Amino acid sequence: MSFINLKDKIVQVxxxxxGPGRCGKTTNLEYINRTYRKQIASEMVSLKTHGxxxxxxxxxxxxxxxxxxxxxxxxxxxxxxxxKYNATRKLVLRxxxxxxFVADAMEKQREKNIRSLNQLHENLQSxxxxxxxxxxxxxxxxxxxxxxxxxxxxxxxxxxDLNSRLKxxxxxxxxxxxxxxxxxxxxIISSSVISIQKKLL
Amino acid sequence: xxxxxxSQEQLEQIDRILAEKLIKLGVDCVIIIDMAGNxxxxxxxxxxxxxxxxxxxxxxxxxxxxxxxxxxxxxxxxSLLFHKGQESNIHFSKIDDELLLISxxxxxxxxxxxxxxxxxxxxxxxxxxxxx
Numbered sequence: 001m002s003f004i005n006l007k008d009k010i011v012q013v014x015x016x017x018x019g020p021g022r023c024g025k026t027t028n029l030e031y032i033n034r035t036y037r038k039q040i041a042s043e044m045v046s047l048k049t050h051g052x053x054x055x056x057x058x059x060x061x062x063x064x065x066x067x068x069x070x071x072x073x074x075x076x077x078x079x080x081x082x083x084k085y086n087a088t089r090k091l092v093l094r095x096x097x098x099x100x101f102v103a104d105a106m107e108k109q110r111e112k113n114i115r116s117l118n119q120l121h122e123n124l125q126s127x128x129x130x131x132x133x134x135x136x137x138x139x140x141x142x143x144x145x146x147x148x149x150x151x152x153x154x155x156x157x158x159x160x161d162l163n164s165r166l167k168x169x170x171x172x173x174x175x176x177x178x179x180x181x182x183x184x185x186x187x188i189i190s191s192s193v194i195s196i197q198k199k200l201l
Numbered sequence: 202x203x204x205x206x207x208s209q210e211q212l213e214q215i216d217r218i219l220a221e222k223l224i225k226l227g228v229d230c231v232i233i234i235d236m237a238g239n240x241x242x243x244x245x246x247x248x249x250x251x252x253x254x255x256x257x258x259x260x261x262x263x264x265x266x267x268x269x270x271x272x273x274x275x276x277x278x279x280s281l282l283f284h285k286g287q288e289s290n291i292h293f294s295k296i297d298d299e300l301l302l303i304s305x306x307x308x309x310x311x312x313x314x315x316x317x318x319x320x321x322x323x324x325x326x327x328x329x330x331x332x333x
Contacts, residue, residue: 005212005242006209059259077238091262
């Protein structure tokens, strides 16, 4: 649920990067933080363990400029990916406007992606949201690993596993090199803003 | 849930309540946020330079965590939270299920005095909010 301030003409949009552990959610935000420094007024907040794993969430506020006189403030969050942290994942999803599901394209992670997506579905239900209705973009991350001889899943398999029923936009990406990170972000921002507009009309 | 939009008039009323009841008292900064981490409104004494957006995200997370802990020990909720520092303190108080009032203040205000005023402010804000 975005918050719209009619007095100062500000719309706050909450976008959450969701996915299994070590799939690259934080790496997405770190790339955005580096690349769009000028549009970001404050520091990225990361709550992580000593081992550099996300403990609670990362947070990155991002100014997108104006639409029809309203300042659009995008708030990017990640969830902790590790299985044991589902309680905190759920907390971060509260009031979400749009979700990027980051899937790990490595062959050995196939099952983890599916399990994480199923859990997202359940977690959204607990807020009476539906994975079929909320703005969602798929990102198949780590495609660069193919060049290093690491077996990765073909896009057709990932699509069949994760997106056969959802049928949402998807991107092959490499968060570490930045490939399609911006494209994913742009897509989820536009879907979320359109969805908010629709709710208001 | 239909708390997504507040009218300009309501926001101005809330800002007035915050300014009169808390900022005048010497509170450095007051923020009202929702549980998703969005800022509803923020008022300060003109001197404090807090990054209110990051603050709101962290505060919502913090409050949600404490709320989950309350449930674990069989409490409905812990409706207020207080963090004490050397120079500054933070006081969190729940307005309703969706809204949280956060006050940041220095050493020159006593916690008891602040709490009395916060209770008063919350009651006034609820009245404005209910009129939606």
